[in-house]
Amino acid sequence: MDKTIHAPAVAVSQIPDGATLMIGGFGGAGAPIELIHALIDHGAKDLTVINNNAGNGHVGLAALIEQKQVRKLICSFPRSADPVVFTEAYQAGEIELELVPQGTLAERIRAGGAGVPAFYTPTAYGTKLAEGKPQEEFEGRMYIRERWLKADFALIKGELGDPHGNLTYRMASRNFNPLMAMAATTTFAQVSRVVPLGGIDPEHVVTPGIFVSNVIEVADPAQEEELNRAKVVYP
Amino acid sequence: MDKTIHAPAVAVSQIPDGATLMIGGFGGAGAPIELIHALIDHGAKDLTVINNNAGNGHVGLAALIEQKQVRKLICSFPRSADPVVFTEAYQAGEIELELVPQGTLAERIRAGGAGVPAFYTPTAYGTKLAEGKPQEEFEGRMYIRERWLKADFALIKGELGDPHGNLTYRMASRNFNPLMAMAATTTFAQVSRVVPLGGIDPEHVVTPGIFVSNVIEVADPAQEEELNRAKVVYP
């Protein structure tokens, strides 16, 4: 079994129009820029994208939105230092937004990966974001019911990956990546380095290979923050 | 902040009669034998214990049951190579048993730690273990609703621990330990070695210290399997 493939393009070419996509990262940390840019080159449209944010500047997720490939965004915080791309698309009514509190977003994704179709949370009880959701009291406190989130594909970014898909992450770039790997039918992981099987200590594996479909080595991956400081526009 | 304390006895002396206790381990792997034996010495009674199993031989959890300190056991698999202690207590009606499928037990404990009072699972749907539980259809499949599990205390076993309570685990002894650390009001972790702050790589921490109340160094901890092969009886 060898899950490595050689280029981001080979992975994302499997993504059809209309697909639901989870894209890892919190802001730029852990954002799989090369996979996203390959997806822009590939051109799949009418996508539903699940990400914590809505992109920054004109690279990565912001560029995907700028290319009008995203029909709907599910996220918690669609603001950034340079949010012009999403803001304009949203205000022009070109993109649908489902706003989800960050912890609820994380838990819904985990639930999707863990086979839990619904769960109760105190978060957002009594607020606009709870409207229309079932609510119930447990042990004297009110909770709302939230549903799992799943996706057809996840695009994630790891640090090390082995041929079975075992992954580690670099520092705070872990964020949503391990959860999204669990919740998608097909998970593509770009990693800074592919190591031989056994190259990751069994106790240090963060995402076991069972959650990963393919591993793509992208040495020296781009960082969104640095691209934006250099005012890069993709494509 | 220094969460280390010097002896298991100091930790478990805080446990009152009637407490609900999570005890880590799957069989003997990850079972905090020294903490359990200190609890036997301490003598707290009328305990509700949550563990995957029901003890083996006459040490650890089996010994705690043999000393008649356990009123109720919540577990998934109360059989073992030498289950005589639990079996006799159960058949004599001296101990109450709540049987929970293993994955549901794990998820209920995680839910307790994660602030999720209830969730839906397909596990046990249509079986005796689903009786009396709410059931509901999601996307064409039937699920039952399960409730969180919490405890007053967790007794767990780690490999390395630092003064802030950050923990690692040895191989498959991880099992329920990180989950129970999350789900108890007070968590006591015995570890094979206390290392200075910074002695665990930030990316290799499995249980962040926020979930741990105290760390107790027990070098060369006893393994239930080896005690039983040597036919040890505690106390």
Place this chain on the structure above:
Amino acid sequence: MTDITDIKLSNAQIAWRAAQDIEDGAYVNLGIGFPELVARFQPEDRQAIFHSENGVLDFGPAPPEGEENWDCINAGKKAITIKPGTSFFHQADSFAMVRGGHLDLAILGAYEVAQSGDLANWSTGRGGVPAVGGAMDLVQSAKRVAVLTDHVTRKGQPKLVAECALPLTGVRCVTRLYTSLATVDIVGGHFVLREKIPTISLENLQLVTGAPLHTDGPVVDLICPEALA
């Protein structure tokens, strides 16, 4: 009823037959006991990744006696080893793999399997201490659930039945049975016979089966290595 004790397959042969269906790259959980035998017969040109629900993926064989590390065990609490590719994780992640549908196959034993796919394998319904472990999680959520079993009980009663009499482990969950006489799929609430050992007639096989055996194509001869008999 036919005496089948002389012609039936051995457990090793049943396990061998099950192993032939495991695809390259499949993620597989083997139940404690009899199903664990399947790993021994994994075809060399196909690599399966075995999951143990206590929190290990892709583990190695048992260590030599005396070299056990009791922190490195499988769900049967037997000592295992690590190998390149092994990973450890906690119970909630382990059962996220199960419940989330990430396992391609779970192979378990059975007391009874109904034609609906209902499985009874955790409780004989009599006294004693009940114990369930991870079986209810596995059968409800693995993509395919296969059962290894003698075709009949020790008393000669069918284990493939119209409806389970014993407490259920899961409903409509079994997809394929490997028995000591046959390979049977469950399709649309029916037993569908795929293979049978050549030494039993279809009529006699039906006599030891508690519900109708359907066919929807040729019934293949079930031939297993004699060396495993």
Place this chain on the structure above:
Amino acid sequence: MTDITDIKLSNAQIAWRAAQDIEDGAYVNLGIGFPELVARFQPEDRQAIFHSENGVLDFGPAPPEGEENWDCINAGKKAITIKPGTSFFHQADSFAMVRGGHLDLAILGAYEVAQSGDLANWSTGRGGVPAVGGAMDLVQSAKRVAVLTDHVTRKGQPKLVAECALPLTGVRCVTRLYTSLATVDIVGGHFVLREKIPTISLENLQLVTGAPLHTDGPVVDLICPEALA
């Protein structure tokens, strides 16, 4: 209405005051922006552990400009550093810490706080792009939820109100307010005044507060370091 612009505390002074209440060993989440100031004033004899909801616990200060590692950031997407004791974890674990009640304290900003403890801090209710982040999780589940805020809006309207007019972030969640004029607890659906700056009278403070200020003991003079003014 009284002109309070000359007498009110600076943001640094408000943050300093909040820091004095953080107990040794407390696990604390500081909201993005103004609340982040609190970390600067942590008393040296008391150690707080700061949580950042993007998946970091116990992190160090910002690195020097040019030495940022953009994989090592906080919830405000600013570069931070590791230090002995730091740990990284994924979002579900991070919010398990929040939702599971493991944080002793969350400190946030506010548009409005009602006497019930209701908080509005995520949406001005006008157009623009709505964004919530982790605020709704934090306010609903941290053991104590403190708010840092000017006592009044830029237009001089009370931010401590009888009922919030803006969309809520959480209901009955705020336990204490540190304002530019006072320290106020929320007890049983009432604002209870604990401290006020000596240069404002109780009557004038009430005039710039949108609901009754109760007292249930002495009102202490709120004195902050002049150097922070």
